Amino acid sequence: MADKQISLPAKLINGGIAGLIGVTCVFPIDLAKTRLQNQQNGQRMYTSMSDCLIKTIRSEGYFGMYRGAAVNLTLVTPEKAIKLAANDFFRHQLSKDGQQLTLLKEMLAGCGAGTCQVIVTTPMEMLKIQLQDAGRLAAQRKILSAQAQLSGQGSAQPSVEAPATPRPTATQLTRDLLRSRGIAGLYKGLGATLLRDVPFSIVYFPLFANLNELGRPAPGEKSPFYVSFLAGCVAGSAAAVAVNPCDGHLLRIPGLWAGEGRVAPAKILRNEGPSAFLKGAYCRALVIAPLFGIAQVVYFLGIAETLLGLPRIQP
Template structure:
């Protein structure tokens, strides 16, 4: 029964470790995804993921690629832990006598896990997007200021360039949002986050479980770590691309600052309608390959750490009085 007692804490710790490792590896790609999704036609600063990362390094330095990473690293631990542990919890309670779950029950378990995870994800995403997108807004203002100066040459003398506004911090943003909008301010875009993360989990978890099962050498053994890694990568990238339209809408809704002449939105349907009208259907796939590149290794790493059972070993040592 000792294993049973340490099962939930171990799952939470494993999820946290996996999230920290994964986010550290892929965060610059996630930053590029956010900036590509937020730029609208007529205000394009970046042409691709590589162009975005190169310009970010030039303008903001190497650590500019990790804008918002502190928020993500702080909150990704409970987020990943809740998602992975909740999926196991629902799978356990939906199974009968250890029998294999039907596809419908696997999807229901994923749905439950995604819903639980959104409680932590929404404020994290809200703050992270403001911090990630600040560099894009600053770059756009700099370009417009330079264009304004050029237009005045030969006539009125150009004015001196305005000093750059200080970049917001996560603490500042949280304080301002709580002061102006209350706790609901941190949950702006909750509906869009639910529409992204619940379908993601519904697709991801059953697909991962079935792919992972294919590489299992015998019914009573675990799959090798590389099978879990590849299954996590494939399932993660497939689910990420499938829900990318909702991710684009969510990113736009959660961005509090807009560039010059960029649309504002009143809700999910208004945002989707304006994107379709002004930018065309292809806009819903903006950042899709970046998101797939983020999610694939993130969930591959998560599943390997989770299935290696690092936390079980650590907790076993802590519980051993002779250790």
């Protein structure tokens, strides 16, 4: 492998295609995960993932399940492209001695991949979370308004329904943040994002590589597509559950922009107990498992290499 060179443009294209296909398939589950994790005690609107999706369809229509999808697709394209390509790049650099990568080197490659991805995608991650949670906040305001009208039905004056508050768009959110907080506002939660995505990559990539290796028919041959899919699902689920406490804390940070105040880990533990850090873990696993399974299959098919007429190198 030492005499072979990888094509970063081809890897970036493959990662982008993989992310687009994967996120399109699992976005509704990701939306349910975000809304479940953002619920706090006393403000619970959804009891489960299925309950969240059903209520979302009833209140926002079918396409309500894809609220924020445009931002997410814009996010996932560079995220998966950078993460998958950077991991390949670092693995290639660390294996130039011709020897098989050790577990430590595999973890270092994953760490580098996660760090590169976070720097580019943190602003879009924050916007995606805000847009996904906008429907929950709008529905919550609607319920509070209905309760206020019911309590005032005994008065002589007829109740007047308040006009619906328009939901913010990605452009509006970006403009407001830049005006009020500058570029730094788009990087709110960078530390929490690093704490989530870097450990995720450290766990995911070595685990995927070793599981995928088990399915190789012979040395030098690539694993069948179903092996890559299953390896991506298993490794993604394991890594997702491992870093879920950091993911849950990250989703609380955008509440500061809406005036809800920052929710620190100690406060979450005190008010909601240890189980709060696992809130949405099964939803996150359901999102990440097929997302990375599909992404790895598309990525390892080498679509870009085929289009560009380049040899595909199995890492």
